[in-house]
Amino acid sequence: MNLFPTFRLLAATGVAAGAALLLTSCDTTPRERQEVVRDEVRNLDTLADRAAAKLRVAGRRAARFDSVSRARARQPISDADASTFANELLGTYAGIEQLTPATIEPAFTQFMQQVRARRKAWTQRDWDYATVISRRLNAQFRKIRLDIKGRDELHIRALQTEFTAMETSRDVKDLREAVREE
Known part of the structure; x- marks a missing residue:
């Protein structure tokens, strides 16, 4: 497989990190890359859990606001x-x-x-x-x-x-x- 066109594309777009990733992935084993991927997935799961918790809290607060508004609207x-x-x-x-x-x-x-x-x-x-x-x-x-x-x-x-x-x-x-x- 010829990686030279890939390096040219990365250099043209200014993506040095992508080139570094290609070079470092050549120096690692599939098992090591698999561990890096697992770590990143854990990080993404943590971020998703935090975001979901924030959305749950915001949803509860919005529902509380809505119920208070409805109660106020029912008052003559x-x-x-x-x-x-x-x-x-x-x-x-x-x-x-x-x-x-x-x-x-x-x-x-x-x-x-x-x-x-x-x-x-x-x-x-x-x-x-x-x-x-x-x-x-x-x-x-x-x-x-x-x-x-x-x-x-x-x-x-x-x-x-x-x-x-x-x-x-x-x-x-x-x-x-x-x-x-x-």
Whole structure:
């Protein structure tokens, strides 16, 4: 067998370690190479076991986070707290069912300004209340959508998308933190 083309290929690709392996394998017996392979397989098994253990722990933490989230979602939203939250986020636009085609776009803008300003300090429960308010705004938007100017509708759609992105970002952040804990 002519090894010279192999050496040329290794040299061309800059793989000196490969060339060294070829040369050292010529100086060893099959039994010695077999032992080296066994050692490497043991090392790989150890690494795989460690990775599997980390994945099991992360999976348990993610499942715990999911069960806590589900339990929180099953808790009823207090109408009084939702009303208070709506007053804080919407100010003069808190009467969502009375919003008109002329006032719905400023209401969405007010809502998102407050969400942007407060979101970093919010708990998941605060996000639940904000989501309730967002759904109510969206329901009112759907009722009067045909009477809203195109420019205002586009702006509202952009604000709706921004809210969804912020809410999802918070969920992902909380999940990441839950998986990393301990």
